[in-house]
Amino acid sequence: MSLNVFICGVGGQGLVLLTRVIGDACANSGKKIVTGEMYGLSQRSGAVSVHMRIGDDVFSPLIPIGQADIMIALEAIESLRYIEYLKKDGVILMNKRIMHPPIETSIIIDSKNKLEYFSLDQVITRLKKWTSNIAIVDALKLAKESGNVRTENTVFLGCLSALQIFPVEEKYIKQSIIAAVPKKTVDMNLKAFELGRKNAYDSLCTQVACREKP
Amino acid sequence: MVLKDVLIKEARTAFMLGNEAIVRGALEADVKMVAFYPGAPTSEILDTFSAAVGEFDYQMEITSNEKVALEVCAGAAFSGVRSLTAMKSVGTNVASDILFVLGYTGVRGGLVIVMADDPHAHSSQSEEDGRFFAPNAYLPMLEPASPQEAKDMTKKAFEISERHRVPVIIRTVTRVNHQSGIVDLLEFNRKDFKKVKWNELGEKYITLGEVARQKKLKMLERTKALSQEFETSEFNLITRADSAMGVITSSVSYLHVLEALKILGLQNKINILKLGTTYPLPKKLISNFIKKLKKVIVVEELSPYLEKEIYVLSKDINPDLTIFGKLSETFSEAWEYNPDIVATGIALATETKKPDYQTILLKAKELKDDLPDRYPTFCAGCPHRATFVALNQALKIQVSKGQNHYFANDIGCYSMWIYPPISRSDSSLCMGAGVGVANGLSHVIEERVVAISGDSTFFHAGIPALINAVHNGNKFTLFILDNSVTAMTGQQFNPSTEFIAGGRKGKKVLIENICKAIGVEFVEVVDSYNVKNNIEVFRRALDFDGLSVVISRRECALYGDRVKRRKGEPIVPFYVDKTLCKRPYVCLRTFYCPAYELDNDKQPKISLELCDGCSVCSKLCPLHSVKRVEVKK
Numbered sequence: 113m114s115l116n117v118f119i120c121g122v123g124g125q126g127l128v129l130l131t132r133v134i135g136d137a138c139a140n141s142g143k144k145i146v147t148g149e150m151y152g153l154s155q156r157s158g159a160v161s162v163h164m165r166i167g168d169d170v171f172s173p174l175i176p177i178g179q180a181d182i183m184i185a186l187e188a189i190e191s192l193r194y195i196e197y198l199k200k201d202g203v204i205l206m207n208k209r210i211m212h213p214p215i216e217t218s219i220i221i222d223s224k225n226k227l228e229y230f231s232l233d234q235v236i237t238r239l240k241k242w243t244s245n246i247a248i249v250d251a252l253k254l255a256k257e258s259g260n261v262r263t264e265n266t267v268f269l270g271c272l273s274a275l276q277i278f279p280v281e282e283k284y285i286k287q288s289i290i291a292a293v294p295k296k297t298v299d300m301n302l303k304a305f306e307l308g309r310k311n312a313y314d315s316l317c318t319q320v321a322c323r324e325k326p
Numbered sequence: 327m328v329l330k331d332v333l334i335k336e337a338r339t340a341f342m343l344g345n346e347a348i349v350r351g352a353l354e355a356d357v358k359m360v361a362f363y364p365g366a367p368t369s370e371i372l373d374t375f376s377a378a379v380g381e382f383d384y385q386m387e388i389t390s391n392e393k394v395a396l397e398v399c400a401g402a403a404f405s406g407v408r409s410l411t412a413m414k415s416v417g418t419n420v421a422s423d424i425l426f427v428l429g430y431t432g433v434r435g436g437l438v439i440v441m442a443d444d445p446h447a448h449s450s451q452s453e454e455d456g457r458f459f460a461p462n463a464y465l466p467m468l469e470p471a472s473p474q475e476a477k478d479m480t481k482k483a484f485e486i487s488e489r490h491r492v493p494v495i496i497r498t499v500t501r502v503n504h505q506s507g508i509v510d511l512l513e514f515n516r517k518d519f520k521k522v523k524w525n526e527l528g529e530k531y532i533t534l535g536e537v538a539r540q541k542k543l544k545m546l547e548r549t550k551a552l553s554q555e556f557e558t559s560e561f562n563l564i565t566r567a568d569s570a571m572g573v574i575t576s577s578v579s580y581l582h583v584l585e586a587l588k589i590l591g592l593q594n595k596i597n598i599l600k601l602g603t604t605y606p607l608p609k610k611l612i613s614n615f616i617k618k619l620k621k622v623i624v625v626e627e628l629s630p631y632l633e634k635e636i637y638v639l640s641k642d643i644n645p646d647l648t649i650f651g652k653l654s655e656t657f658s659e660a661w662e663y664n665p666d667i668v669a670t671g672i673a674l675a676t677e678t679k680k681p682d683y684q685t686i687l688l689k690a691k692e693l694k695d696d697l698p699d700r701y702p703t704f705c706a707g708c709p710h711r712a713t714f715v716a717l718n719q720a721l722k723i724q725v726s727k728g729q730n731h732y733f734a735n736d737i738g739c740y741s742m743w744i745y746p747p748i749s750r751s752d753s754s755l756c757m758g759a760g761v762g763v764a765n766g767l768s769h770v771i772e773e774r775v776v777a778i779s780g781d782s783t784f785f786h787a788g789i790p791a792l793i794n795a796v797h798n799g800n801k802f803t804l805f806i807l808d809n810s811v812t813a814m815t816g817q818q819f820n821p822s823t824e825f826i827a828g829g830r831k832g833k834k835v836l837i838e839n840i841c842k843a844i845g846v847e848f849v850e851v852v853d854s855y856n857v858k859n860n861i862e863v864f865r866r867a868l869d870f871d872g873l874s875v876v877i878s879r880r881e882c883a884l885y886g887d888r889v890k891r892r893k894g895e896p897i898v899p900f901y902v903d904k905t906l907c908k909r910p911y912v913c914l915r916t917f918y919c920p921a922y923e924l925d926n927d928k929q930p931k932i933s934l935e936l937c938d939g940c941s942v943c944s945k946l947c948p949l950h951s952v953k954r955v956e957v958k959k
Contacts (some may be wrong), residue, residue: 122700131506135341139508145341146472146507150448156705156884157920157936171584173505176665178686192697196690211936214918216698218747221911225928230698238693252935261935291330 114167115277116175118197121186122211124156126265130184131162133269133292137284138166148173157213161194166279181277184268186251187211188235195242203245203320205271205312207264208232209252247271247316254307260297263304270308276321282309329377334511342509344502345370345412347473348440350509351480352410353382355436356516359402361387361395363786364815365414366449367503368442372412372827373816379828383519386827388819391757391786392417396424396439403433403493404531405522408484412440415454416756420787422459428493429463430533430541432548436484437493439465444500445627446662451737451756453660455628460495460605464545466552467495467605468561471580473507479561479602486555490548497604499627501578501662553606561602562611565594570620571676572597574612574632576604579625579663586669590678607635613643623675624651627663650675701745706921707883707938709809709854710740714748715916715946716857717805720864721776729868730773736760736788738780739814739882740807747918758787764802765795774868775802781822782812784837789844795873796845803867803874806837807854809882817885841875848874855880855942883938899937899955900944902930906951913943913952 117134121127131147138145148163163175180198185191185206198204212229220227232248239246249271251264258267266289273282286302293301313325331340332350342350348371352360362372372388379386385402389395392413399409413421418441428437441459444450460467468483470476476498483494533541556562573596575583580600587593599615601607616622616636624633633651640647650656650671657663657671666683673680704711721731735743735754744751753763761784764777779788784806792804811817819825819832826832841849848870852860860878867874881889890897899921902913913930914922921936922943932943934955944952 124705132341135506139339139341144508146505148501149343149504149506151504157700158702159700169588171588172581172665173501173507173578174582174664176585176589176669176681177683178681189698190700192693193700195693196686211920211933212923213698213700214703214914214920214922215701215747217914217923218918219698220924220928221914229924230696241693242689 114165114170115182115279116170116180117164117166117182117184117272118161118175118180118194119164119184119186120159120161120190120194122190123151123158123160125160125186126262127160127162127186129292130265130269131164133285133288134164134280136288136292137280140287141280141284143279144168144170146170146173157211159190159193182272182275184272186264186268188232189230192235192238195239198242201243201245203247203275204239204243205247205249205268205316206239207252208248208250209264245320247312249308249311251308254311255304258300258304258307260300260304263297263301266301266304267308267311270305270310271312271316274309274312274317274322276323282326329374332374332378333381335514337510337512339508339510341506342473343370343506344473344476344498344504346374347477347509348412348480348496349374349378350511351477352438353516354512354514355481355484356408357384357410357484358407358519359385359399359409361389361398361409361411363389363392363395363413363417364812364818365392365417366815367444367500368412368414368440369815369818370503371440372818376818376827376829379830382516385519388827390821392421393424396421399437400424400428400433403435403437404529405524406435406527407522408436410438410440412442414450415441415443415456416450416452418456418459420757425459425465426463427533429465429545430538431531432491433487433493434491434527434529436487438480438483438487438496439493440496440498442498442500442503443628446500448500453628455631457497457604457629457631460497464549465493465495465605466490466603467497468602469497469577469604470502470602471578471600472502473505474509475561475602476502477509490552492548497577499577505578549606553609556603556606557608557610559603559608562608563598563600563602564615565598567594567597569596570618572599572615572619572622573625573672574599574601574615574622574636575625576601576632577627579627579668582663582665582668583625583672585665586672589665589669590673590676590680592672592676592678596676601632604632609639612636613639616640616647617643619644619647621648621650621675623656623672624649625657625663625668625671629659702742703745703918703920704739704742705883705938706919706936707886707940708739709878709880709883710807711917711919712854712857712880712940712942713805713807713860713878714743715942716860717864718750718916720861720868723861723865724774724868732767732771732773732775734760734764734767734775734777736777736779736783738783738807740778740780757783758791761788761791761795761804764804765791765798765800768800768802776868777802777804779804779806781806781808781810781837782820785821785835789840792841792846793844801872803870803876806875806877808837808877808879809885811882811885813882813885817882817888837877846873846875848872849877851877851879853880854878855940857942857945883940887938896957898939898957899932899934900939900941900952901932901934901955903951903953904929906949908949910948912946912948916946917943919943
């Protein structure tokens with residue numbers, strides 16, 4: 113058995129830390145994992161993605177086209193940029209947040225405001241042509257609720273850990289979060305994790321099989 | 327947290343990045359000297375060693391370029407001390423002068439050179455195939471496929487290096503450096519660092535003329551011995567199947583091959599030879615592998631390096647062998663491979679049905695229609711953006727007065743000027759080449775040449791070209807964008823800060839002092855954020871009838887933020903006062919900051935989460951409608 117998770121977002125959103133937490137949790141619970149991390153330049157606001165593969169019969173660090181079971185999009189538009197990796201009817205955990213690149217704003221102004229931003233509704237309409245298992249998470253709101261605006265990534269860890277197909281137990285994820293984040297943000301991160309988990313049970317778990325509610 | 331795994335004392339498993347696994351391997355092998363110039367995809371090797379400086383007793387330098395890094399390590403290795411350096415593909419070009427010499431002189435202590443190629447040019451100017459350095463310099467080369475192998479090979483490389491008294495290349499690709507996986511850690515077995523008495527060693531490292539000719543003969547003998555040794559190396563794996571079809575592969579392509587065979591339902595149906603020692607090649611092993619095959623598929627990224635050797639070997643041992651690779655156009659020499667590309671090639675060679683990727687990709691393309699691009703862009707607060715705004719305005723005024731320009735960009739974060747919406751650059755080449763080509767251009771074009779360099783790039787390869795300009799009386803303007811750190815690769819320290827590896831105290835080297843000392847007559851230093859003042863300074867520099875240098879200085883925003891966070895200082899963002907903003911869009915038209923977007927009323931809005939509080943946009947707004955958020959005390 114294996115599980116492929118495609119993670120995408122924008123530089124600065126903590127994709128690398130998210131990958132790290134899951135990887136450490138796998139190492140600590142005796143699971144095999146391999147990841148391919150695509151972060152070219154060390155700057156904020158660029159497109160970043162991670163191919164994550166958990167299980168015994170995976171080899172390449174890159175997910176073959178059409179084989180991701182789950183996609184986590186920390187920024188909504190980015191979900192479409194890599195959609196070919198997602199299985200038909202795969203699960204999408206998507207942030208409600210859109211970070212409009214400066215080039216998009218420039219184009220709108222140059223059009224004398226005739227053009228509009230690419231909207232969340234447009235993203236969802238298109239994603240629905242690929243899969244019906246879409247969970248939209250207001251991760252920024254939940255992160256703020258946790259007391260630390262930089263915990264959007266941890267909110268998604270909470271969502272992910274609710275899913276039945278995700279093979280790593282919650283306690284290992286929590287243990288890794290505690291080890292990975294700065295000491296003074298541990299409580300906020302654990303709260304963000306719980307908020308994400310609760311959010312999954314409230315919405316996504318009505319469509320997709322989830323672990324038993326603790 | 328990255329450091330944590332590298333420091334684990336006991337034998338256990340850990341989740342590690344390829345680069346961290348290399349560090350762990352070197353530490354387990356008791357490395358005592360490391361030196362680097364940062365470069366993606368190797369930078370995390372430097373960063374991890376730098377973070378661990380206080381935990382071990384190795385010597386470390388972040389050097390001014392890759393050649394110096396290799397020379398630092400060579401010096402240590404001459405004395406019998408185990409040393410390691412890592413560099414990106416194009417960094418090896420810079421280091422190549424000493425690299426070739428070391429093949430002749432050899433070393434005493436183990437010297438390992440990690441050379442990381444970047445197929446797909448993810449973060450490089452070219453898709454260089456560095457493997458050819460190995461046969462050209464007669465240096466043994468190992469190629470790992472996974473983090474585990476990266477660690478094992480690094481460790482083994484020290485042994486090979488000492489046994490044969492030769493530097494060993496560990497050749498990686500981005501997909502190995504930036505691949506994470508489970509790695510088995512072994513215990514450290516480190517001895518205390520002790521200074522060596524050079525005179526007691528009786529060593530000499532000389533090569534020239536007749537000495538070089540004699541050493542060349544020894545080098546050939548050494549290569550023969552290595553070739554013999556590699557015939558039985560544990561890094562060359564053969565997986566047998568009952569078939570007349572085989573695959574020969576190396577590096578990460580091996581993992582793509584395994585994945586592709588699974589996709590195609592060919593697992594255990596094709597023989598596989600995975601090569602880990604790719605110079606000198608184990609020719610007997612390869613010959614035996616291909617002897618009874620009818621077809622062999624060679625899967626390697628970039629050039630047909632293995633493939634051509636296999637053609638040569640097959641001529642004697644199996645002349646009827648059909649070879650599928652790049653020469654047969656089964657695979658391309660362009661771009662990085664992945665499971666889909668490899669599956670497609672293997673399907674073609676084996677006449678197997680492959681998944682219908684085309685349909686999936688076409689459907690995906692439909693969904694991506696009109697999707698906004700996300701080009702790399704300057705971070706919020708980036709001083710380069712402020713320099714660009716002032717420079718752009720200065721150039722516009724100059725053009726209106728009849729002075730036109732050639733814009734010679736260079737390698738660093740400012741390279742992003744080549745991307746939309748800015749899209750300004752006549753050339754963008756390699757480290758320091760902006761100043762270099764400015765010399766030639768200034769002789770032959772009518773326009774004023776504007777050259778750009780960063781602080782780190784200037785130290786790395788810009789200085790000789792600038793000295794050349796002074797000496798020959800070449801007239802152009804060089805802008806040095808000094809943001810204190812080597813920003814693009816992760817904000818490593820360089821001579822422009824007072825810090826050295828491990829955050830220890832070093833001595834800052836002032837760029838203006840260098841410029842003045844070599845005789846540049848126009849040298850001005852400005853604060854990058856001071857846009858309005860800078861327009862005037864930049865214009866004077868462009869009008870100067872001679873060589874002019876402007877140093878635009880302000881620390882990298884990401885680095886500055888980290889320093890602030892550490893000190894507990896707040897980052898106070900700005901907002902747009904809607905009652906004052908009349909939407910002239912000066913901010914958006916000139917500044918392109920990712921913290922800005924339009925709200926529903928098409929009014930500019932600053933994202934408080936993204937704003938870095940640099941204040942530059944507030945100074946540009948003609949209506950003074952951009953204000954700092956008031957902090958409650």
